[in-house]
Amino acid sequence: MAVRVGVLGATGAVGQRLIQLLDPHPEFEIAALTASEDSAGKTYRQAAKWRVDSPIPDDVADITVSATDPAAVPDDVDLLFSSLPSSVGADVEPAFCEAGYVVSSNSSNARMADDVPLVIPEVNAEHLDLLEVQRDERGWDGALVKNPNCSTITFVPTLAALAEYGLETVHVATLQAVSGAGYDGVSSMEIIDNAIPHIGGEEDKLETESRKLLGEFDGAELSHDEVTVSASCNRIPTIDGHLENVWVETEEELSAAKAAEEMAAYPSIDLRSSPDQLIHVFDAPDRPQPRLDRTLGDGMAVAAGGLQETPDGLQYNCLAHNTIRGAAGASVLNGELLLENGYL
Ligand SMILES: NC(=O)c1ccc[n+]([C@@H]2O[C@H](COP(=O)([O-])OP(=O)(O)OC[C@H]3O[C@@H](n4cnc5c(N)ncnc54)[C@H](OP(=O)(O)O)[C@@H]3O)[C@@H](O)[C@H]2O)c1
8 A cells, every 4th residue: 555645845846846756656645735824725736836847647736735734734644755945844844753754855954963864775775774863862753864955966876986995085066957946046137148156055065964974874873974075066057957076086096997887886776766777977078968867767867977087086077867866856765765664
């Protein structure tokens, strides 16, 4: 029987992607949708300005949107996918967990909390067991798991593939699509014919979340990896797909050819939404490109290319679909991991 799920923030950019991925999902059945007070009481069709590249599912369109409040969500819903603004998530996600719901969240609040697992299943699935610590400490029947920021998800799998060579220093410059800011995020007058070399708070997320993801969990505590990560984030006028330029220094010598081999061989995980090949490595130096490569693996793969040796180490480029791999798909994959590991 499918698990009954809900979406918090269902009308937004990530919420709509979640609906698109969850509607055909055989393990999950959409049973509740929430948004702001402005949308509550309307049907989903009325409340959501549908902008995803497939029709709004009929059965979902007729669901009445509720307020984002535990009292408004049916008790028989077991799993909630959250795509709320982080300021809202910070208040309401703990209330849902306390009320017994398991929450798989995209929002940035609490990602760095010591007892909240931050998970990319192909990279650090074992961190999910931090939920035992969380439940002990907070006394929750529910649970809170996070996926990282969209630009963190793009480059961390490539680092994980190289970790055995000893990661010392990483520099990353991002070229991020406008959908990463949500529908109301960047005005067309700001971004057309332009690039904006600042995204508030984003650099810090890449620098800290990557170290948590690459850290080790000993069953009681999570230690963060010691690699130094420095990031610079730029908004560019693409719709979807974050492209990133990465420079890596490793303790052990690592050639570009060997790094390409390690990335291509990096294993995926046996979950429905995980792609068979996690990292696609291009030989062509001008790939990956957002328009051409963001839908690899149904938008759940990471692409890498342009691997070359530098005087200090390696340089390469990587790309992932920010609202699928970087947000909604990441959250659904964490939902599958929660199910697989008996947390639902
Ligand atoms: N876009 C991306 O690529 C991406 C990637 C990774 C993570 N994220 C994170 O995912 C979250 C959602 O991003 P988004 O781009 O989907 O944002 P968005 O398009 O602005 O959507 C926000 C959603 O939250 C709801 N909401 C707003 N204020 C609320 C309130 N006070 N109470 C309850 N619901 C409220 C909105 O409902 P109404 O329609 O009723 O206003 C809408 O459903 C953010 O935390 C963002 O940082 C986004």
